[in-house]
Amino acid sequence: TIRPVRRSYYDPSSAPGKGVVWEWENDSGSWTPYDMDVGITIQRAYEKQHPWVDLSAIGFCYIIDFATMGQINRQTQRKRRVRRRLDMVYPLVSGILPKSQSWPASPGAAAAPPVPACACPQCLLVMSVKATVSATGPGNATLQPRKAPPVPPAVPRAQAPAAGTKMPDGMATVRGSLKPLAAQGGRRQAASTPTLSSPSSAASPPGTGSGKASHPGLSTLNRSHLQRLAIAQSRVLIASGVPTVPVKNLTGSSPVNPALAGITGILMSAAGLPVCLTRPPKLVLHPPPVSKSEIQSIPGISHTCRKTTKKQAKKGKTPEEVLKKYLQKVRHPPDEDCTICMERLSAPSGYKGPQLAVKPDLVGKLVKCGHVFHLHCLVAMYNNGNKDGSLQCPTCKTIYGVKTGTQPPGKMEYHIIPHTLPGHSDCKTIRIIYNIPPGVQGPEHPNPGKSFTARGFPRHCYLPDSEKGRKVLKLLLVAWDRRLIFAIGTSSTTGESDTVIWNEIHHKTEFGSNLTGHGYPDINYLDNVLAELAAQGITEESLAQEKD
Numbered sequence: 050t051i052r053p054v055r056r057s058y059y060d061p062s063s064a065p066g067k068g069v070v071w072e073w074e075n076d077s078g079s080w081t082p083y084d085m086d087v088g089i090t091i092q093r094a095y096e097k098q099h100p101w102v103d104l105s106a107i108g109f110c111y112i113i114d115f116a117t118m119g120q121i122n123r124q125t126q127r128k129r130r131v132r133r134r135l136d137m138v139y140p141l142v143s144g145i146l147p148k149s150q151s152w153p154a155s156p157g158a159a160a161a162p163p164v165p166a167c168a169c170p171q172c173l174l175v176m177s178v179k180a181t182v183s184a185t186g187p188g189n190a191t192l193q194p195r196k197a198p199p200v201p202p203a204v205p206r207a208q209a210p211a212a213g214t215k216m217p218d219g220m221a222t223v224r225g226s227l228k229p230l231a232a233q234g235g236r237r238q239a240a241s242t243p244t245l246s247s248p249s250s251a252a253s254p255p256g257t258g259s260g261k262a263s264h265p266g267l268s269t270l271n272r273s274h275l276q277r278l279a280i281a282q283s284r285v286l287i288a289s290g291v292p293t294v295p296v297k298n299l300t301g302s303s304p305v306n307p308a309l310a311g312i313t314g315i316l317m318s319a320a321g322l323p324v325c326l327t328r329p330p331k332l333v334l335h336p337p338p339v340s341k342s343e344i345q346s347i348p349g350i351s352h353t354c355r356k357t358t359k360k361q362a363k364k365g366k367t368p369e370e371v372l373k374k375y376l377q378k379v380r381h382p383p384d385e386d387c388t389i390c391m392e393r394l395s396a397p398s399g400y401k402g403p404q405l406a407v408k409p410d411l412v413g414k415l416v417k418c419g420h421v422f423h424l425h426c427l428v429a430m431y432n433n434g435n436k437d438g439s440l441q442c443p444t445c446k447t448i449y450g451v452k453t454g455t456q457p458p459g460k461m462e463y464h465i466i467p468h469t470l471p472g473h474s475d476c477k478t479i480r481i482i483y484n485i486p487p488g489v490q491g492p493e494h495p496n497p498g499k500s501f502t503a504r505g506f507p508r509h510c511y512l513p514d515s516e517k518g519r520k521v522l523k524l525l526l527v528a529w530d531r532r533l534i535f536a537i538g539t540s541s542t543t544g545e546s547d548t549v550i551w552n553e554i555h556h557k558t559e560f561g562s563n564l565t566g567h568g569y570p571d572i573n574y575l576d577n578v579l580a581e582l583a584a585q586g587i588t589e590e591s592l593a594q595e596k597d
């Protein structure tokens with residue numbers, strides 16, 4: 050891939066001219082510099098002694114508060130630290146300020162000073178293109194349609210082809226330093242594929258007009274001409290078995306400029322280098338439309354819809370009574386730390402919260418896993434959780450009792466549709482539709498009484514209608530009833546707080562592709578989601594408990 054590069058110059062009075070760099074603190078605790086233009090804007094406001102600066106004028110929804118040296122997101126109100134560094138020294142230029150330089154150079158630009166030659170394929174190609182442009186001029190090469198593929202004359206390997214001689218089919222005749230690369234040979238092109246040639250080429254000898262005017266010069270070709278030429282050459286390369294390098298997204302908003310991608314493909318193909326210009330695969334989130342008559346219920350599973358309501362608080366049992374079922378008292382604690390308060394088990398608990406009925410020096414052991422903790426710490430941990438009568442070991446995550454979650458009220462639909470998933474062509478598809486409306490947080494949620502949002506609902510998910518796929522669905526129904534599919538928290542993708550998020554049980558939301566990693570084919574998905582359900586305490590034994 051050939052990309053333009055450039056060198057920029059800044060005024061000595063600007064932030065980079067003074068060696069000033071503004072940085073923001075990322076999630077890992079390290080510092081990331083702002084883009085140069087953003088840093089210049091911040092420094093200009095700082096020097097004018099403004100209390101703050103709003104970056105929305107340059108396309109960023111942030112406010113920089115100089116009093117607290119913080120960056121505030123206008124939408125989420127999230128705050129990050131910023132800092133101003135003065136130790137970044139940039140080279141100064143004396144005399145007349147030169148113009149910003151870039152490559153490809155504009156016509157008439159001064160030639161760059163000679164640099165040592167490099168023998169790598171990328172440098173050979175770049176130098177060949179530069180030599181060709183400087184030798185023939187940007188408008189000399191023309192694009193001419195070729196009617197019939199003539200048999201190419203034999204060219205001795207030790208002798209360069211004479212002027213006007215056609216190169217083998219599939220090779221563009223680009224003069225100059227491309228000759229050594231072009232001598233490697235080419236590929237057979239289709240008869241309708243246009244080729245690049247100079248005005249002296251024998252493709253259209255003097256006196257024999259083709260009846261059509263020649264196409265514009267290479268520098269003025271539009272996108273459609275470049276795409277047709279490059280894609281035609283790519284198809285021939287693919288058909289001939291040449292390994293190809295994809296240059297994606299010729300039509301969308303991509304960092305790779307479509308015209309540059311087209312020219313790159315033409316020149317690399319002309320040089321005998323493999324290239325394939327492709328469009329990216331499309332994101333297929335949903336199946337083709339399905340009528341109600343085509344939707345089927347799932348054998349062995351009653352109904353096609355489940356609803357959840359608000360949590361019913363369990364009454365009559367104190368935290369001490371709940372923990373008593375899962376613990377054994379330890380009279381002689383081992384010489385180790387309590388992994389909750391990090392104090393020695395032989396010493397009193399380090400918990401400093403509200404006063405509890407349990408003595409701080411009592412120690413207990415969980416009966417299944419055998420891990421030992423202060424009773425005081427376990428009671429405090431239980432009170433800070435869902436208080437549903439279950440307990441999860443903080444060391445090994447073993448679950449005691451029936452774990453439930455804090456999923457807000459909603460509806461879960463499930464049925465079979467007559468389409469197949471990639472990698473599961475031998476069966477139909479189970480479609481799951483989750484729908485949770487926005488509402489107000491309850492006492493078990495992070496911010497009771499505060500409203501929460503529900504983005505992206507209804508959410509469509511897919512499973513293969515196989516034996517294992519139906520097993521996963523049955524366990525997902527148990528997880529739904531126990532309110533473990535969703536939770537209320539902060540979105541890891543948008544940063545929005547107080548919103549409905551997935552709760553550590555992954556779902557496949559892409560039907561016909563896997564561009565985001567949430568689609569098919571994925572041979573390990575069903576096993577992975579079974580393991581995630583087991584981590585929430587949901588196994589085949591849970592199905593028997595639900596029936597009971």
